Amino acid sequence: MGVRRTAEQVLALAPDEASRRAGSGLGTARSWSGAGTDGGAVWGRCEGDGPMPYRTVVDTTGPACSCTCPSRKSPCEHALGLLLLWAADEAAVPAADGPPDWAADRLPALRAGAAGAARRAEGGAPADPEAARRRAERRAARVTAGAEELERRLADLVRGGLAAAGQRGYGPWEETAARMVDAQAPGLAGRARELGAIPGSGPGWPVRLLEECALTHLLDRAWLAGDRLPAGLAATVRTRVGLPSVPGGTAGRDRWLVLAQYDTGDGRLTTRRIWLHGTDSGRTALLLSFGAGGRAPALALPVGAVVAGELTPHAGAGQLRAEPGEPLVPVGGPAGPPPGGPVGAALDAYGRALREDPWLDSWPVTLGRVVPARAEYGWQLADADGREALPLTGADRARPGLWRLLALSGGAPVTVFGECGHRGFTPLAAWSPDLPAETVPLL
Amino acid sequence: MPTSEAPSAASRPVPAWEELVTSALLGTDRRPPPGTRGAAAAGALLDAAARQALRRRAGLRPGPAAALPERAPDDPRPPLPEAARRRLDRLLAGRAAPAPPGGRRGTAPDLAELLPQWLAMADERGYKAPPASLPALLDAARARTDLRPRALALAGPRGLWLARLNPEWRFALRGGGAGGSLPDPGDAEAVRELWEEGLFAERVALLGAVRAKDPAAGRELLAAGWAGERAEDRLMFLDSLRAGLSAADEEFLEAALADRSRNVRATAAELLSALPGSALAARMAARAVTCVGLDRTLFVPTVVVEAPHECDEEMRRDGVVAVPPAGRGERSWWLGQLVEAAPLSCWPARFGGRTPEEVVALPVADDWRAELHAAWCRAAVRQRDAGWSRALLGDPSTPPATGPGTSSLGERAQLLTMLAAEERARWVAAFVAAHGLSEAFQLLGVCAVPWAEPLGDAVIDALDAARDAGGYPWSFSGVMGLAERCLSPAAARRLESLAALPEPEDTSPGAGAYWSEAFQRLVATLDLRARMRAELD
Known part of the structure; x- marks a missing residue:
């Protein structure tokens, strides 16, 4: 069951400022005809510039949306406008027993898409366990080769001295990072790239470079130690090296206060971090969502809102990352900050x-x-x-x-x-x- | 140091961090860490460094605290209602957002243009700004000077406290923004001290504050050290007497007519001529009536003008500028100044008891009409005379080019500000009804917000007529923008029907969609303004 969001919460879903503007303009009753809701979905026809109105339907539990407009943004300005209208003026979006046929046709795909999006982002659920096991083994072997190569690279660096390495610049590390990408170890690739950037990072760089080299060495060694590690630490090492992390712990239901949401990343991949605080359990959880090619990550939660739902923690020692088993729904009701210390x-x-x-x-x-x-x-x-x-x-x-x-x-x-x-x-x-x-x- | 026990990997002493850094910088081939050699040295160094790095991170301790900042002064004003708080954040965020591509405005209200109105409403109701919005509010005030007084008032003492921490907001501490640091105008000793030792900007602000509370005290403050002030400072100080000007200031101003600086003399003369009872005004009246009179011998009584033949020493002392700007004859230049500075009350007597309307309606001989009426317009504005302003504006339905007074829309707008708000709105409404919108922009700009009903109706009718006549909405974008900010939200109901009106067949191709979009934006903006107001009450 979806819950009506406030206008601010709707605007927080917008992928960029242009959509926010355009969506705001469409949040008025006269932009829409045939609007309605059955609680789980909102639909309506929006008069555009063309002869045919755009047909917009939003699954409010996601939120996931579908619209006949040509925009490639998600949610598009029409979906935002429709949600804004619903937020501002309940009477303009009257309750109905069920969606009209054109909207009902699209809802199942929408709901399946929302639930599957998170899994797809993680690489998909394996269909054939035997084939999956062989694939995993092949990948582990490539990562091992990568870790060994990175170890040699670190040993060479330390034997020749960091001072000399500082003069050689960024190039060799960029090449090492590319080889780690080939080895399917994005975690190691990221570390290699950071190592290359440290000599240009201002006073005190040798200390930082030695620290990061040593911790990268520790990660290589931990990966190469493989089976001898305790299960929790082994899962952490796999995640740090860059293998897909999977939800594995016991799911917990709570009312979560959204503490923060922020994006980082380059042009190719946007990583969104959302920090949650369980108001009953006191747990802290981190949700990650990714957007490729300049698209906004699918998951968005308004800071300060309280949302209810079940979260499954990822495997690994000390991991805070969790995955919502179902869409989190706003339940309203303000909540105070987590207890703080000195x-x-x-x-x-x-x-x-x-x-x-x-x-x-x-x-x-x-x-x-x-x-x-x-x-x-x-x-x-x-x-x-x-x-x-x-x-x-x-x-x-x-x-x-x-x-x-x-x-x-x-x-x-x-x-x-x-x-x-x-x-x-x-x-x-x-x-x-x-x-x-x-x-x-x-x- | 090795101990007597057999060393194990776990208990072997880890070399100190500094030693490890030195080895790593120089390279283990040259400087192996203690107890290692050869190819294994690199691995041993990295092992040891990993342990030390983790120790360093896990053992991090807080540093000493710097001196804690002084607390922001308490602000007793009530906080904004929840909805208004969110509205302010939206308006401030909308200000920073880039304009939509292509410059087409779409149907969404222009938030940046609504911010001044919102700030004025919030200030009138005596709210304080939410602390978390202060940085965005100060940024907005930094970018737009017209927002500063309202924004800084709303920001209050905490806003000033914050501005002191960020050099980008230093503007808030200057001039009016430093209001918090000015002494109470009633505290004579503190006022005297700041007046004698303060910086120029502080002194201007102080004089303004004292003058606003007690005009005589302000003048006395100024008179005390008058001769010792620099010429440009004297000019600025004299200008601040404009506020609260009264006959009590005449003596001081009369003395300033003998000032060393020409600009100070001219300003003093201008201020004196705004006091119709002053001696200077009487001298100017005596000069003006000798130049302008009525010839009753003609079939129609006619105004005749005999411009002055010279600008003598006495005239110059009374502020008449002797040298005309390039391209103007000196006699008409002098005449203009005399008529402008003469009290308007001298003319009915000069013209046989005629009212201002009757005087303005008299024919003027020898092409002097434009010159004479223009000078009367300036006099009406300077002396804030509603009766003469009304006469010089004439009937709003008369085409501007043939009416009395002035054809300049800017000067007409000035005359309009001399009328009461209701009369002003009625006059502009009639003007718009007669002449449409193409020349109405400046006149609309001086009308009180929200527009009174007859004016709002006239503007809506004129927009409707402009659409039917086949115009494009962007030809009226100035008036449209004004209407969005100034129409009463109650007008939205009338506009709804216009926005939905089917496209007339004879409009220019495609114009209908643009008009509909423009009307939709107008309605959306009025809706938004009504909501903004409701949220604040």
Whole structure:
């Protein structure tokens, strides 16, 4: 059963600013005819520039949508407009017993598509177990060859000295990364690419390069140790190397507060991270969604909303990633922030998490009663007693969020959720004591 | 150091991190880590470095906290209602969004143009901005100076607190934005101190604040150190007397007529002439009536003009500029200045007790009409005289080129601002009904928002007529934009039927779709404005 979203939640689904604009313009009753809903789906005809109206139907549990317009964006402006109309004016989208035939015809495919999209993104469910096993073995052998080659490359680097490597530049590492892609080990390829970038990353690079080389070496060794690792760590290593991660733990149902949603990536692949906090269980979960070729990732949740549903954690020690077994539905009802602690406890939590997964760059934590303050090196979050503080990471994309955080605090203690790691703390969401039910996104 | 026990892999002491970094930088071939040799050295170094790197990360401790910032002052104003808070975020986000490709505006309301109206409504109701929206609000005010006063008022003390932390928002701390740091105009000692020691911008702001509260106190503040001020500062300070100008200022202004600076003298004269009871106004009246009179010997009584033959020392002292701009005759230039500065009350007596309407209707001999009426228009605006403004505007249905007063739409708009809001709207409505929209833009711009009903109806009728006449909506984009911002939301119901009207057969090809789109946007914007207002109440 779908739940009516607010206009803001609908706009958060838009793949880009142009769609948001166009969709907003279509969210009026006069753009639509024959609009209706049966609770699970919304449909309507939108008068476009052409002679035929576009026919739009949205499965609100997904949301997944289908429209006769030529737009390749998903959701298209018409689907957004229809959802906006429903959000703004319930009377304009009257309840009906069932969709008209043209909409009913398209709903099954839509619902199957929404459920299958997540699985397809992970490589699909195997049809023939024997063939799948042979494929997996062949892939493991190629990864092993890749890991061995990367080990030789690291040994050569350390024998010749990092100083000499710094002068050779980025080229050799780009080549190594390409060979890791050939070895079907995207995790190793990513690490190789990062190693190549470190010598140009400013003062102190030799220390960072040695750290990352050593941890890459640790990952190679862990992969090559294979069967001798405990099952949990072995699953973590597989994920880090870049083999598909699969949901494997016990599913848990909860009401989840959406803490943050942000995208990273290059032009080819957009990775969306969504942090959730289980308001009953207290668990933290990470949803990942991918969009290829400039398309927006399929999954979108509005920050600050509470959604209900079942999440299945991925296998592997210390993994927070989870997969929704069914679409998460907004249930409304504001929720306060997760319980927060002092900055020292946040670093302790990161330290503990490294025991399970030594390759973690950061760990999600909530800081309670902290104040943003300006230190000589930049901004930090300090405990309200003014004794200890964590530096904020200096990512440029975090700048607008920093000002929002400062405005929210006004020099007084606030609660902040973010990622805490060896580079510092990246704030993602904040709450002021005046409005604890209002999640302020910082990215 | 080896111990007496047999070393095992787990208990072998790990070399210190610095040693490992040195080995790695120079290469293990040259500098193997302690206890290793040859080809195995590289692997051993990486093993040891992995353990040390993890130790370093797992053992990270917080650093010392810097001095905590001063707390933002409390803002006792009520917070915005929930829906209005979300609306503000949408308006601010819409401002930053790029224009749609191709420049076609579509049917969506233009959010950037609604922001000023929203800010004005929110300020009138005394709300404070939600803290999380302050950065976007300050960014908007930085980009558009016309938003600054309203945006900074809404941002309040926390906005100023925040602006001090980001150099990009320094504008908020200047001028009016520094209102928080100005002393109370009633605190004579603090006022005196800032007046004597403050920076120029602070002093201008202070003078404005004091003058607004107590015009006499402002003038006295200014008079105290007048002679010691620099000429350009004197000009700025004198200009601030415009607010709250009254007969009590005459003495000070009269003295300023003898100022060393010509610009200061001219400004003083201009201010004095806006005081119809001043001695300067009386001197100007005496000069003007000798130049303009009535010839009753003609069949139709006619105004005759004899422009001054010279600009003497006395005239110059009273602010008359002797040298005309290029291309203008000096006698008509002098006449214009005399008539402009003479109190309008001197003319009915000069013309046998005629009313302003009757005076304006008199024929003028020898092509002096345009010159004389233009000067009266300037005088009516300067002296804020509604009766003369009404007379000079004439009947709205008369074509502008043949009417009295001025044919300049800008000057007419100025005259209109002298009338009460309701009369102004009625006059412009009648003008639009008679002449359409092509010359109405500036006149519409001075009407009170939202437009009164007769004016709104006239504009809608005129747009409808323009469509039927085969025009394209972009020819009226200026008026359309104004209508979106200024029409009363109640007009939406009338427009709905227009937006849905079937395309007349004789319109230009394709124009119907554009008109329908333009009307839809107009309706959508009015809907949105009505919702914006409802959300704030």
